[in-house]
Structure formats: structure tokens, C-alpha cells
Amino acid sequence: MRRATISPVNDVIGETTNLLKRTPDVLRALLGGIPDSWTDTQDTPGGWRPHDVVGHLITGELTDWIVRTERILEHGTAVPFDRFERFAHAERDADATLDELVEHFAALRAENLARLAEMVSEEDLDRRGMHPALGEVTLRELLSTWAVHDLDHVAQIYAGMAGSHDAEVGPWKAYLGILLRRDDPSAVAG
């Protein structure tokens, strides 16, 4: 029970896990059984629909975050991480419903957080690994990135859902930055 000695203000693992465990419930609340009219639109032209985003989050659970954590603990910087396959979901998830993907993601996330709790303690956080493009990174950075990557991609779901009703808001679009930025990333809402 090494973690019992860690001060709450430095509880990086606890704080990160606290965020990571929320995402499945957020996705259920946001997407569970929602009409297709809200989820059939990409965040930007050529971008991702919510179905793609949840698939990408599944890929992260399958091949990235915990696999890289293990790599750091076993090999340090000696064996670089495998690359994150950013389009693995496209073929794999083509036949799954959005609700099925959310439940698949939820199961994988729960499993991975249990593995994280078993595998890592606060004193491991400065251990280093080798990213194939970014170079040396710490386990602490990997865990924070896991959480912020969730936030980045759930926000992408929001952009797609807003985009599905771009025409329906009429002149109010001028006040809705989430819509304006789909056309022009530097747009500022009125």
C-alpha cells in the first residue's frame, strides 16, 4: 500500500484517474439512445463523427495508454512506443452502433484503470519512455495526456453535434463560436 503515504495535493494518479473514470458516464449521458440527427455530422469537413471519435478512444484503450505504461515500466527508454494508429477504428467499428461503441469503451476503460492502479505508484511517475516522434517523455506526462486526450476528443463530439444543427439556428449562428469555428478556426463569436 505505498499510495497510502502520498499527500492528496500530489496525488497525480488519483487526480488523473478521477477524470478518466468519468468519460464513460459522460458519453452515456450525452449519446445513449440519442436520435441520429444529432450524431450524423463530422466536427469539421473531412473530420470525425461521434462514432469515429468513440472508436478512436477505444483504440487508445486497446493499444496506447496502458501498453505504453507497461513499456515504460519494463523497458524505460530502451524500446520506443509503437505508433498510435489513428485510423484503426474505421474498419474495425464499421458495423457497431454508437451505443455499442460507448459500452465497449466503458468496459475497456474500467479494465485499464484497474490495471493502472495495480501497476503504477506515485514514485514511478518520473520514469521515462521513448516516444517515436516526440523523444523522451515521462510516465507523468503520459498519464496527463491520457486524460487531456479524452477532453480533446469529447469536445470534438460536441463540435460534430453542434454542426448537425448549423442551419437550424438561423441568424443566431453569429453568436455560436462552436459553429463559426467549423468554418473558420479563428472566428470570434459576436
Place this chain on the structure above:
Amino acid sequence: MRRATISPVNDVIGETTNLLKRTPDVLRALLGGIPDSWTDTQDTPGGWRPHDVVGHLITGELTDWIVRTERILEHGTAVPFDRFERFAHAERDADATLDELVEHFAALRAENLARLAEMVSEEDLDRRGMHPALGEVTLRELLSTWAVHDLDHVAQIYAGMAGSHDAEVGPWKAYLGILLRRDDPSAVAG
């Protein structure tokens, strides 16, 4: 029971309500009891923390969406809407916790959706009101804007939460658009 005759594909009120009723549960799942370290940061410099955003959503429930719906039904375009007070939350909510704000919002939203169901049917959707800056708008546009406004501002909460860990992700920031855009709105993740 006029709504019983409406086809599901044109059920604008049902589709909009479906989205609007989710937001309190999303906010509870995302923010309920979360450590302050995730919620103490603005979405952009000078922008809003999650506490401000939820306060702004409360203002909408108190003075905007349902009040404007009533204005359209009672006065059409003859009496313009009152302006949306975009900073009303700042003083009003200064002493409330984030959890208290989420529960206040949830109660107001439930009340307003009940009022909407009583007040409006599909055949009212083309009725018009007068926006003080945008001019004539339809009730249909107002209801869609209510929903997209939720999406816009919950996405803003995500940007603030991500920003709270901007430094912690280290070199991975180059891949996290939600962080890059806080510094440069037109940034594209690597």
C-alpha cells in the same frame, strides 16, 4: 394531444428536448465532486472557468429561452426580446460551489422543459419573434439555438479543463488541438 399526430422525422420539439434534458446529467458526470485542480482554469486567457459557464447556463434558464418562447407566443414580433445578460452570473453565483450550480441548473432545466412541453407544439414552430440585434427569428430557430448553446458552452468547459493540465502533458501538447487552440485559434494539431 396535438403532438400525437407529428411524424418522428419532423419531431423538432422532441429532438431538441432530447438533447436539452441530457445536459444536467452530463454536467453531473463530468463535474460532480471533481478536484479543483481540473476546474480552476479559464478556457482562454480572460475567458470562463467551468463555474462561470454553468452560471451562464443558469442565466439562460432564468431569463432567456423560456422567457423568449413566451414572448413569441404572446407578442410575436411586436415586442422585441430583452437582451441576454451575458455576465449576470458573475455576482449572483460568486459564493456558490460548482456542485451547487450544477444542481441549480438541473432543477431549472427540468422546470423549463416541463413548461416547454405544455406551451409549444410543432405547429407553433414557424411563429416569429424579434431579436434586439438579429431581427426576426422563428421559434424553431430559438429552440435549436437553446440546444446548440448548451453544446457550445459545455465544450467551453472542456477547453478550461484541458487547459488546467497544459503544462502537465509535456511534449504531447503538439498533438492536442484543444490545448493548441487556447494559444492560437487556428492551430492544427500535429
